[in-house]
Amino acid sequence: MNLLVLTSSYPRFEGDGAGAFVARWCESLAARGHRVRVLCFRGEGAPPGSPREVGGVRVRFVPYAPRAQERLFFGAGGPENLEKTPALAALMVPAAAAMLAAGLQELRAERADRIVGHWVLPGGVLARALGRLTGVPSVVVGHSGGVHALGRLPRGVARVVAGEMLAGPVTMSSGVLAGRLCDLAARPGALASVVVAPMGYDTPGEGGEGKPPGARHTLRVGFMGRLVPIKGVDRAIEVVGELRSAGVDVTLEIAGDGPERRGLEARSGKGIAFLGHVSGAKKSAFLKGIDVFLLPSRRLNGGRHEGMPVSLLEAAGCGAVPVVGEVPGVERWLAEPGWQMAHDDAGLRAALQRAARLKAGDPEGFEALRKASRRCVATLRWPEYGLRWERWLEEPACLFWDGDPGG
Template sequence: MVLASTFPAQRGDGTPEFVADLAGEEAQESDTLVVVPRVKGAPRSEQSNGFRVRRFAYFPRRWEDLADGAIIENLRNRKSRWLQVLPFFVAEALTTLKSVRSGKPDVIHAHWIVPQGIVAALVAPKTPRLVTTLGGDLYALNAAPVRMLKRWVLRGAARVTVMNADMRQRVIELGADPAAVEVLPMGADLSTVRPRKVHTDGRTRLLFVGRLVEKKGLGVLLDALRELSGVDWDLTVIGDGPLRETLESDAPDGVRFVGTKGREELREAYARADVAVFPSVPSSSGDQDGLPVALLEAMGSGCAIVASDIPGISEAIDHEANGLLVAPGDRGGLVQALRRLATSPEARSELGSAAATTARTRYSKEAIGERYRAIIREIVASARS
């Protein structure tokens, strides 16, 4: 059984699909049920990519939007959404309990410590748990009662996977068994990478992909572009979020906001881009990126990458070898990196080719999926013995 809170209503609708991709990989060896919250336009149950999906209702449909996107950011954006938190937790717990009793899963794979890890530990304490934290619930949500809950979940987990070495150290400090913790990010679907477009007009096409929230750092990039003089550039911003109106009103000429795009449109955007930029920064709440799947997809497409030097990203990007790293929030460093790539098609080509090789060999969903399947086999074997 897979528990998660981010899941597309329809494949390709623009919602991140890393949970669905991994569930498809896990379903190659396991009868897999995915339990997720209801979102607009989604059926309550369906069969998809070899696994079953069961969606639970948690609030009157007219106002039910806590799980539309990132829950933490949704709560920050509108305080009234806190009214949905307790009903969400109760509905997820009841649906999970019913599913455990009827299906008797060998393993529960909980994406995020909070709330899915808590739900799994509470309603199915005897079922072995694989807990995957992607960053937001680990870096943020650090009030004392929540830390106690996270410690309880991690100490009881059969295995824990994290996106980078820094996160591994953090979950160990919270009480996870070091031998049970593995750095294993989400995989990227590189099966439909498009051939790169060759531009000869002298313009550098920049691309940003991500939710428009503080930790993604788009504001830093927009400030840097104001100083990128003497370079012909344009920037396409793919994504949506609570900061869109503010960022769009503050953007310099040459920036185009196009909203959320599905997987096929993203593939075309990667193929057209010369440079993909991921200027991530730690947010005021302490939240920060683990290892964005969009970064891995851009690498796999052969884009030259400019990204922030933070844990996770710095484990995928080797500075000067398969991309360029700048200190988070360093506007001047970002200007220098962008200018260098804008004025050197050769550097863009070399770094992009190296990034594609890294993504294919280390971060494809097939490679990551095989490791997750192995972990599940190990958990089952250990439980049976």
């Protein structure tokens, strides 16, 4: 297949976390012999000049304004950027026009079998529009941010756009988001047509020392992600601090960076460490060394919540037991969701206490839970997971989760 991918986020340089899961999705298909071309809006840090080849994928960053003004995407993310600086909305029309022009140029130079839009807004809308203009079939791969952005539009506009997403093949990272899309389109009966398929994850490579000596009885809790409000890292710091004050032997390691880091560090106490961005062997050692992966995410104003963070899958794939905050729809990927899902600070505290007791009092039971956590996410592991995406892209009418795609 020849795929033309439209996205608002993609790694701009080595180690860049922006759109990393989109890049891995593209690379998994390129590794299977497919031609993958990516068009991404340009932003600060994007390389100048001609398209480049990265991981077998041809990547082109599309300019849509003078460089100093290209602040609609990247940074904290499109929704956050618009909330902080509403005037950036003026860039939406020139950005869309620039992407459509770039897409038409690409398709004139080289035909595609599918146009793929990542995120409902703007990638999905632009993929559908480009497909109608050229006759090339389009598919939409939805993530949480685009659906919530759609929900903030006037009701009539949101209904039209959501209906357009449902007019062709579309995936969402959770059943909750799929339901939300159908509600916005006023088509609840269309839910069965939306494929629920999160992004996949890689098992960290060899390397990393895992748990250091003396950690046998300590519950090592870890978080990995951007330090932004929706991640709720302040909740993790508060809860772990309270448990330590109550005598629970627990530590917290925070891997990642972002605009909230300075404030979070200022409110942290003993037993809480900030590692900054981790990759390669350091990331592998971090994931292999923790007992519990804490994702204390919260709903923001307007109901926005996360979809299916890849960091959770990576940690579970290494055997860390996930404890999750307000991220509806992840229950399917947890071994014991009844207590691993926590909707408030008290729930997070109780879940960590339970994990600490289990590790200290029943090591074999805790190890069994770690193994169960690995099994729960095994079907989402690259490169095997790419087989399902390949089959679905070739024939969207097939059932994504039906049977063994390698058979």
